[in-house]
Amino acid sequence: MSTDTTTLSLTNLLLSMSIALVLGASIAFTYKHTSKNHYSQNLISSLLLLPVLMCCVFLLIGNNVAGAFSLAGVFSVIRFRSAPGSSRDIVYILFCVAVGLACGLQAPLFAIIITVCICIVFFILDLLQVSTSGTKRMKLVMLVPEEMNEEENFSEILKDYTKSYELVRMRTKDFGSIFELTYVITLYESQNKHELLDSLRCRNANLNISLSNMMHTDEF
Known part of the structure; x- marks a missing residue:
């Protein structure tokens, strides 16, 4: 498989997608267990799959500048035709986009590090919220x-x-x-x-x- 500037092997593609899927599952798990009974089941599914989709998109675009601008246009359409949830939900979506981008750029170590660090921060914030739940x-x-x-x-x-x-x-x-x-x-x-x-x-x-x-x- 090839893009305009790089050659992408099937092994690299499957490896990047697998890492993105595992990290997406970690983010979805964090969202569910730090949102108590106020989480959205649909958003959990989206958080699971979004890093994989973002990874595939960036793997296909590669260094194609025109493709990057086209992607920005697609994001604009999605943004203005969808009803956003709470600010917390939007942060999780941006979190998944960042992880998918890292996997798409074939920087799995960076993706793993930011996933672990930010998930830990979310759990800490949840504990702090529980401590003031009086x-x-x-x-x-x-x-x-x-x-x-x-x-x-x-x-x-x-x-x-x-x-x-x-x-x-x-x-x-x-x-x-x-x-x-x-x-x-x-x-x-x-x-x-x-x-x-x-x-x-x-x-x-x-x-x-x-x-x-x-x-x-x-x-x-």
């Missing part, structure tokens, strides 16, 4: 009547049920008759969320209240 950041969205749009009306309840809270957005709804308040709160793991919602519901005239994990609501 609290949880959550997003609280609450509708309140126009005459109750002052933050002080709910400060007493939030102080009793949360470690910290911050009003990050306020906007009107229904032609100004209702206000929507968005808080970022730090809730104790042992705290009963139902009691918090019941207390707020009694104060906000029984209008809608939602409480959600920050990892699923990165944007306001």
